[in-house]
Amino acid sequence: MIQSKICDMLGIKYPVFQGGMAWIADGKLAAAVSNGGGLGIIAAGNAPGGYVREQIKIAKALTECPFGVNIMLMSPYVDEVAQIVAEEKVAVVTTGAGNPTKHMSLWREAGIKVIPVVASVAMAKLMTKLGASALIAEGGESGGHVGELTTMVLVPQICDATDLPVIAAGGIADGRGVAASFMLGACAVQMGTRFLSAEECTIHPAYKEKILKATDLCTMVTGKRLGHPVRSLRTPFARDYSKAEYGGMPDDELEALAVGALRLAVQEGDNEKGCFLAGQIAAMVKRVQPAAEIVKEVMDEAEPILKGAPAWVR
Secondary structure, three states: OOOOHHHHHHOOOOOEEEOOOOOOOOHHHHHHHHHOOOEEEEEOOOOOHHHHHHHHHHHHHHOOOOEEEEEEOOOOOHHHHHHHHHHHOOOEEEEEOOOOHHHHHHHHHOOOEEEEEEOOHHHHHHHHHOOOOOEEEEOOOOOEEOOOOOHHHHHHHHHHHOOOOEEEEOOOOOHHHHHHHHHOOOOEEEEOHHHHHEOOOOOOHHHHHHHHOOOOOOEEEEOHHHOOOEEEEOOHHHHHHHHHHOOOOOHHHHHHHHOOHHHHHHHHOOOOOOOOEOOHHHHHOOOOEOHHHHHHHHHHHHHHHHHOHHHHOO
16 A cells, blocks of 8 residues: 555545635535545635634534645635634645745644645745645646646656655546656645545536546636636636636726636536636546545555556666
């Protein structure tokens, strides 16, 4: 069985994180992944503190295993949520879409392992200096908010820039991706899009169907003009947004255009107005499975690949 220092650090069986997908990764999904031996993560997104506390309590009722909360630092409720996770003493906080410096000491004092998502070497060095426990190096292949560098390029540079454990994210859906990530220097992986097909993932059936029918060129990136690019499926909403983005629409109107779009996709499956976040590996997601089965499957696939590596060396 594949073991890594991230497993020892967090008390998990498999070095697999479930991505913190806003409006998607709730307490039920997080608990299912953690019960399967990985690290389930609740997404705070733009939700108020009451919702986040409720999802934490749901997860605690369903699992005795460690789980985490992902905090989007652009959220208007970020200060409230930061305090709640400290009070609830979740095992792990992962962060995205911003700099978590303001809250690091609060979380560390609560005994929480802080694992920021980083998309550059500079941010990796800063988070290392500030006392992060590990880093998630997320490439632009991932769904949701993305950076410029690909996983293949980013992960080894982050590994060279820090002594902390590195979790590879972006473009990973099976054992081949896990094995490749380990060869790049990572000691764990994070998957988001793959868990959209989990039985415990409560997205609208239309969303799940879109993932299962996705092709290799099914995603696109919008929002670069505003400084926070997002990868999603090529839907009428995404195409209309792209036209508006490069058609001269004022920034405030462009921002307003996206408000509520993810919720419409997740809760209503709205093909016209919904934003269906997904990574470039969506086409590799073929069937609905229990979350625990997904975790075990990717690790079972990775092990013989890693064991077979000496065949390439003479």
